Amino acid sequence: MKFPKHSLLHAIPAVLTLMLAAATAQAQQADQPAASATARAQADATVVAQDSSDQNVPAATARKQAAEVASGDPQRWYREDMTAAARMRTMQKEIAAGLQEAQGNCKRQPTAERAACMKAARATYQTEMAQVRARSMAGAAQ
Structure with a gap:
């Protein structure tokens, strides 16, 4: 190799x-x-x-x-990801990794701020996943 x-x-x-x-x-x-x-x-x-x-x-x-x-x-x-499904899986993995990193950062915050930080991290995750699904659906429609 x-x-x-x-x-x-x-x-x-x-x-x-x-x-x-x-x-x-x-x-x-x-x-x-x-x-x-x-x-x-x-x-x-x-x-x-x-x-x-x-x-x-x-x-x-x-x-x-x-x-x-x-x-x-x-x-x-x-x-390279050859199919739309493979590209979507890769994007989902990257978004999930971003959520994990954000949650790790939230755990370092003071307890009073932690819940709001976790909520924002989950909201960002859900928004990004929805965008990936929307792009996937738009690509499938074409």
């Missing part, structure tokens, strides 16, 4: 980024019991204010992703 030349160069920064994110998350968790309530609230506000990124991925997921990236690009990345 021959991999493109750029795959190794692409994988190294990603692995290092994931490893750094996992180590940072572990260090923050170890320091949190000693931190004051104000410092924890400020840290939570910082996490909430950040845009979605690899740093928001749970540590267990980051480790799994790092292992996958280290083994090289999977061949499925180079196969």
Whole structure:
């Protein structure tokens, strides 16, 4: 099996980024019991204010992703979704992954704000899924 030349160069920064994110998350968790309530609230506000990124991925997921990236690009990345149903499944998986990441971010928020955040995440998920279904139906009608 021959991999493109750029795959190794692409994988190294990603692995290092994931490893750094996992180590940072572990260090923050170890320091949190000693931190004051104000410092924890400020840290939570910082996490909430950040845009979605690899740093928001749970540590267990980051480790799994790092292992996958280290083994090289999977061949499925180079196969195009040939049918509308396959494209729809891919979009649904991406939307579900977005919901999971958003819920993880919500769990880091203060308890008082968590319910509203989870509700917004579910609403976004439902809206995006409805748009995928609408696009699928529009494509089927043509």
